[in-house]
Amino acid sequence: MTSRDRAESGPDSLIDLRGLSVELRMRKRTVHAVNAVSLSLAKEETLGLVGESGSGKTMTALAIMGLLPAPFGKVVAGEVIFDGKDLTALSDSELRKIRGNQISMVFQEPMTSLDPLFTIGSQIVEAIRAHRDLGRQEAKELAVSMLERVHIPSPRQRFDSYPHELSGGMRQRAMIATALILQPELLLADEPTTALDVTVQAQILDLIAELKSELRMGVLLITHNLAVVREVANRVAVMYAGEIVEIAPTERLFEDPRHPYTQGLILSIPTSRRVSHLHVIPGRPPDLTRLATGCPFAPRCPYVTNRCESEHPRLEPVSGADGHSFRCWNPQAFSRA
Amino acid sequence: MWRRLAANRLVLLGTVITVVIVTLGILAPWISPDDYAKQDLLSSLEPPLSKGHLLGTDQLGRDTLSRILHGIRLSIFVGFVITAISLFFGGLLGLAAGYYRGKVDTAISAVIDIFWGFPLILVAVLLVGALGPGLLALMLAVGLINWAGFARVMRGEVLALREREFVEAARALGINDLRIMWRHVLPHAVPATLVLGSYYVALAIIFEAGFSFIGMGVQPPNPSLGQMIGEARNYMLVDSWLMTIPGVTIAVLVIALNLLGDGLRDIFDPRLKDN
Numbered sequence: 063m064t065s066r067d068r069a070e071s072g073p074d075s076l077i078d079l080r081g082l083s084v085e086l087r088m089r090k091r092t093v094h095a096v097n098a099v100s101l102s103l104a105k106e107e108t109l110g111l112v113g114e115s116g117s118g119k120t121m122t123a124l125a126i127m128g129l130l131p132a133p134f135g136k137v138v139a140g141e142v143i144f145d146g147k148d149l150t151a152l153s154d155s156e157l158r159k160i161r162g163n164q165i166s167m168v169f170q171e172p173m174t175s176l177d178p179l180f181t182i183g184s185q186i187v188e189a190i191r192a193h194r195d196l197g198r199q200e201a202k203e204l205a206v207s208m209l210e211r212v213h214i215p216s217p218r219q220r221f222d223s224y225p226h227e228l229s230g231g232m233r234q235r236a237m238i239a240t241a242l243i244l245q246p247e248l249l250l251a252d253e254p255t256t257a258l259d260v261t262v263q264a265q266i267l268d269l270i271a272e273l274k275s276e277l278r279m280g281v282l283l284i285t286h287n288l289a290v291v292r293e294v295a296n297r298v299a300v301m302y303a304g305e306i307v308e309i310a311p312t313e314r315l316f317e318d319p320r321h322p323y324t325q326g327l328i329l330s331i332p333t334s335r336r337v338s339h340l341h342v343i344p345g346r347p348p349d350l351t352r353l354a355t356g357c358p359f360a361p362r363c364p365y366v367t368n369r370c371e372s373e374h375p376r377l378e379p380v381s382g383a384d385g386h387s388f389r390c391w392n393p394q395a396f397s398r399a
Numbered sequence: 400m401w402r403r404l405a406a407n408r409l410v411l412l413g414t415v416i417t418v419v420i421v422t423l424g425i426l427a428p429w430i431s432p433d434d435y436a437k438q439d440l441l442s443s444l445e446p447p448l449s450k451g452h453l454l455g456t457d458q459l460g461r462d463t464l465s466r467i468l469h470g471i472r473l474s475i476f477v478g479f480v481i482t483a484i485s486l487f488f489g490g491l492l493g494l495a496a497g498y499y500r501g502k503v504d505t506a507i508s509a510v511i512d513i514f515w516g517f518p519l520i521l522v523a524v525l526l527v528g529a530l531g532p533g534l535l536a537l538m539l540a541v542g543l544i545n546w547a548g549f550a551r552v553m554r555g556e557v558l559a560l561r562e563r564e565f566v567e568a569a570r571a572l573g574i575n576d577l578r579i580m581w582r583h584v585l586p587h588a589v590p591a592t593l594v595l596g597s598y599y600v601a602l603a604i605i606f607e608a609g610f611s612f613i614g615m616g617v618q619p620p621n622p623s624l625g626q627m628i629g630e631a632r633n634y635m636l637v638d639s640w641l642m643t644i645p646g647v648t649i650a651v652l653v654i655a656l657n658l659l660g661d662g663l664r665d666i667f668d669p670r671l672k673d674n
Contacts, residue, residue, distance in 0.1 A: 129570055133501035155575075162572035169571075174564040177583050188582070189572040240572065 076105045076248055076280040077126070077165075081140035082150075084118070084125050084304075088134060091351040095121040097304040098140065100377075103248070108274060108281040110295030110312070112288060112327070116347055118304035119284045123250040125150070126282075127167055128157040144248070163193045166241035170253035172234035176225040182209070182236045183221030189240050208239045211276075212269060231262035238269065245277050252284045267294050288331050292316060297385065300324045303348050303358035306377060310386035318396060320380065320388040322363050325396050357391065365392045407665065413658025420652050424471035433462035435469045436620040444638045454644055457627075458634055463641070466622040467648055473623050474652065477534070477607045478600040481541045486596055489546035493553025494588070498561055498580055507550070515547040523610060532615045541603050552595050556588040563587075590667030597660035601653045608649050624649050 084096035096118040103109050111119050124130050126142050128149060142149040145164065149157065161167075169175045176185060186205040190196055196204065202221065209217035212235040225233055234254065241249065251270060255263035271294050274281050283295055291298050292312060299309040300323065308321040319325045329341035345362035348354070356371040357363070363370065369391045380386040423430070432453070439460030447455040447463075454463040496507035523540035530536040560566060561584060569579045608625030610616035617623035624645040631641035 127571055129567065132499075158573045158575060160573070161570070162574070167568075167571040169564050169568055171564050175568040177565040177569070179586050180582070188569075188574060188578075192572060192574045192578075237568070240568075 074104050075102045076107070076144070077103045078143040079122070079126070079140065080143065082122065082125060082137065082142060083139040084121050084130060085136055085138045086121075086131070086134045087136060093350045094353055095135075095304050095350060096125065097353070099301075099304075099306055100140075101299060101306065101309075103280045103282060105247070105280055106274070106278050107297065108271075108283055108295045110291035110298040111282060111284045111301060112286065112291055112298055113301035114286055114347060116350070117301040119286075119301055120252055121304075122301075123167065123252055123282065123284055126250060127161055127165065128152070128154065129161075129167075159193070162189055162241070162246070163244050164246050165248045165250065166244075166246040167250040167252060168234075168237055168241045168254045170256050172230055172237050172257060173225075175237050176233060176240075178225050181222050181224055182228070183223075186221075186236075186240045186243055189243055193244055205239070205243065208243050209236070211273070212236070212239045212242075214239070230258050231265060234258060234262075234266055235269065238266070238273070242273055242277060242279075246279060248280045248282070249274070250282045250284070253286070254283075255290060256285070256287070263290070270294070288327055300327065303353065304350060305358070305389070307359065307390070308386075308388040309377075310380075310383070310388075314383060314386050318383075318386075320386075320393045320396070321359075321390050322365055322394065323359050324388070325394075328396075329398070357389075365394050367392045407662060409658050410662030410665070413655045413662060416651060416655035417659050420471060420648075420655065421475055423468055424475040427465075427468040427472040431462075431465035431468050433465045435461060435465040435622050437461060444634065444641070446638070447640055447644075455638075455640055457630065457641055463644060466627060467624070467644060470622045470624040470627060470645060471648065471652070473534075473617060473621070474604045474607060474649070477538060477541075478604040478656075481538050481545065481603045482596050482599045485542045485546035485599070486549050486592060489549030490553045490588075490592060492546070493550035493555075494557055494580060494585065496550070497554040497557025498576070498584060500558070500561075504554070508554070511547045511550045511554075514543060515551065517544060519544050519606065523606075523615070527615045532618060534617055537607060537610050537616045541606055545599055545603070548599065549592060549595065552591055553588055556591050557584055560584050560587050590663070594660055594664045594667060597656055597663055601656040601660070604649070604656070605653055 079099055079101040082096055082099045086093040086095050099118070099122055101109070111122065113119050121130065121135070124135070125137050126149060130136065137150045141151070144160070149160070176182065183202065183205055186208065187198065187201045190201045190204060206217045206221055209220055214220050214232060214235050220228070228236065249270070254270065255266050258266060267290060270281060283291065285291060295312050297309065297311050298315045299306050300321065301307065302323050308315065308319065308324045315324065316328060319328055323343070326341065326343040330343065332340060343362055348358045348361065356373060357375050360366045360370040373391070375389045375391050377387045377389045380388065439456070441460065442456055443458050443460040445452050445456040447453065449455055452462050452464065454467060456462055457466070492507050492511070496504040519540060522543055523537060526536040526540050566579060566583050569583050607616055607623065608628070611623040611625035612629040614629060617626050619626070627645040628642055631645070634641050
């Protein structure tokens with residue numbers, strides 16, 4: 063661990079990932095899903111974690127929760143410091159007390175994240191009673207008030223609704239109600255709006271932002287959608303091939319992206335001026351079972367040099383720009399052309 | 400569910416016949432016209448519809464209807480009890496293997512494969528050798544093999560279910576494993592195991608009949624459908640009724656159970672819902 067990593071975690075930091083590495087060990091091959099990720103999330107901060115499918119975003123979140131896919135997923139290095147404890151070292155029963163209670167997670171698919179056999183209400187009550195010693199009636203009252211808080215109309219009736227009776231947006235609201243019922247300090251939102259209609263997406267993002275300030279919690283927002291991140295995140299970390307390639311305050315990242323991958327992502331956002339042809343980053347993400355020694359982005363990079371192919375760049379801070387770091391040997395000025 | 404069960408005529412037929420036969424079997428001690436073991440050599444080998452014996456009598460003059468009813472009772476007892484017990488243990492082990500995966504799965508799957516690999520007849524004959532002929536050896540044999548069938552199906556179902564998002568969501572809420580298995584995994588695996596169970600009941604009934612037929616199952620004077628066929632074999636040319644009646648009973652019962660199983664499968668399989 064470098065001194066910079068330590069410096070990053072201030073006194074008001076909520077969770078610290080220090081050199082977190084995750085491997086998925088299959089019988090014949092090992093996927094290096096997350097590689098030495100160091101991140102810090104402050105209290106009441108929203109950090110956007112951006113990257114394409116397979117870049118390690120979800121695995122990072124699952125590693126925090128201790129929910130890596132058994133029996134393949136393993137944290138092989140690093141630690142996750144939360145509330146003074148290293149979550150990667152906790153037993154499953156100790157982690158269970160934290161999950162849903164201090165750290166919650168909302169998943170991508172509201173259609174399938176609720177058990178179709180039980181009512182919305184009974185699933186929220188189940189979450190409450192997993193952590194609090196409340197009677198059924200008290201738990202129900204708490205659940206109904208939470209359904210109201212996530213703006214589900216006639217919450218008392220919806221309490222007895224089955225998931226199939228609700229629309230996608232309502233289900234995601236119910237999921238959020240379940241995840242936040244115990245007022246966690248940290249919410250891991252894994253693509254919470256990806257499966258929803260665009261209009262509903264905005265409502266759900268508003269809801270998360272609203273509850274974030276009400277409950278004063280930190281949010282790790284995982285998405286591949288830069289537009290979403292720009293709306294709600296204070297800072298953005300861009301992941302590629304399991305590592306963070308650039309991290310910066312949101313405005314800075316969009317104004318002055320340094321990493322060629324980040325630049326490509328920003329150029330790929332469709333705008334009203336650029337509708338005729340979309341920018342595309344050529345090539346495909348690297349094979350995470352065989353990582354090359356050099357920069358993992360080198361094969362797709364337009365500015366690749368010899369050094370990029372032989373030496374792995376480190377995450378270096380941008381001088382004069384607080385909190386902006388990136389990982390590139392040959393950064394180019396960003397132009398929106 | 401009931402409406403869909405009734406929608407298909409064959410399934411409805413199977414259900415009705417199963418219910419009727421099961422009811423007859425359960426009520427056998429009370430509705431039998433005669434003692435199933437009472438011999439009356441003066442009126443032996445009477446044909447059906449003779450006075451006092453609706454389905455006739457056997458070579459010892461025992462009332463065939465009474466013996467059939469008690470035979471059904473035994474078939475049903477064997478079929479359902481073995482299936483229930485092996486479903487319980489097989490289901491439990493399959494659930495553990497599928498949910499915990501890893502070493503637990505490797506160990507349980509190895510045991511499943513060992514038991515599943517044994518031929519049923521061999522196990523049954525070995526057990527009869529060890530315990531003597533009778534119901535206990537027979538039920539143990541069927542149970543020792545069938546649990547592995549349930550365990551395999553349950554394991555497969557659970558392996559798929561545990562990857563479902565609502566299971567992951569439940570784990571993310573800090574709900575403990577036992578509760579997740581009981582509330583969010585097991586109920587979803589019930590349909591597949593129930594369908595398999597209906598076939599296993601039929602298989603167990605056939606096996607009991609076959610085993611009693613060769614004299615290694617239920618011992619006289621207790622009646623069993625298979626044993627009745629076995630005894631009637633000697634009188635096949637004199638009195639073919641004696642063999643036909645238990646034979647038809649077994650066939651009807653097994654066909655009805657299979658139709659019921661098909662119906663359950665159709666009901667539980669959402670892909671077939673509208674066909």
